[in-house]
Amino acid sequence: MNSRLQFWLVFIVLFTTVAESSAWGPQGHRVVGLIADRHLQPQVKQFIKQKFNINSLADVATWADKRRKKRRQEKPWHYTNIAEGQGTYSADRDCPEKACVTEKILEFSQVLRDRSATIPEQAKALKFLVHFVGDVHQPLHLGNQKDRGGGSLHFTYRGRNVSLHYLWDGGLIDWRRTSLLKYAERLNGDLSDIVIWNASTVVDWANESRSLALEVAYKVDEGVLSKAYIEKGQEIIDLRLAQAGVRLANLLNSILIF
Template identity: 35%
Template structure:
């Protein structure tokens, strides 16, 4: 069952793009500027969400997520014939390194990659198969009716009242050693990291979420945004740097 497409919301996705741009090589930055016709990674990072209401792009709807039940690995799951987030990232990387894409095709693939690297770092885009990635887990957020997926996608981030640049800058600047370690990790490692956060994510108490839940999870969100940005830069440097 499809999840909500917009992991991290607009602010989170743009913060990831901002972080990535600040970890690109000069060569990669120039090449991407040419391919994206001056648009920043921060701005193109929300493209997949912006087009989801256009039926022309319905074929992409399952690419934002994957279902991996507790106790299973991705390799052990039944694969979605329409694709999933893990398969799509792998395929897009191969297409971008093939040298066979037209300018417009390459530009679109970059937009997809930027978005999905963000999505895969949001734990609820690695669904258990029980609640549509938290969409069916109803909660209250500061007294307002919500669901767990929405709380993680945008509500905790939006409550910081930060712009995407302020949020990105607040994540800090990792050391070169940390950057190298993050960029060395495989996509399967990113998947395991997100799955390992499930217990924390689903520690909901009575379901009335507010300051305490944010206190226990906001540092994790910041960590995942930073990791996504650094790793996105690593992939783009690998292709264009």
């Protein structure tokens, strides 16, 4: 490949990454998969490997984002935008067509549970679940409709103009500082609330995100990201990635043990 072409490919990849604004970044999704791997029951891990040829959930964690690029109708499956002023998720009000992240988690859980579904259908459902349980934990995936979950609010961060949504997708984290495996291990080493985390429903996960969006993510001074805001954001992203990983494993354990 000639160097000019290489330059443009790198440019396109970088630009697409910065412009992308409706999912945890690939790093966040992989971290969720790596944490979930650690919490799968051994027989469930074995079952996933044998039946679907998936060794690590991290390997399929970004599959749904890749296919979304060619299927625009799937884009809304990754989030639930909520009318401003509403503090909690309501399926009837916020997702009447059932084409949003919360309802898709319920739908694909049913497919995975359904013993009459074909293996390709179940594999697809599993891969969607790995991704969407991550997405529903990103606070701005339960953001406001009017600003597209922070997608239309822009800030300068580390010298680049980026959206608030991008920052909460993981842009606030300096992913170069450590390997994803070490990052996941660090989050996984500090889990004292697993039992409480697992005693929750998909709607609870959505409502937690909604309240973090309103109480933290949107509470930002116009145009300025303070040090305190950045640190709080990083702390919450860590927490949400850990919760997503633990809950994803718990969901798969409950569906696939029989």
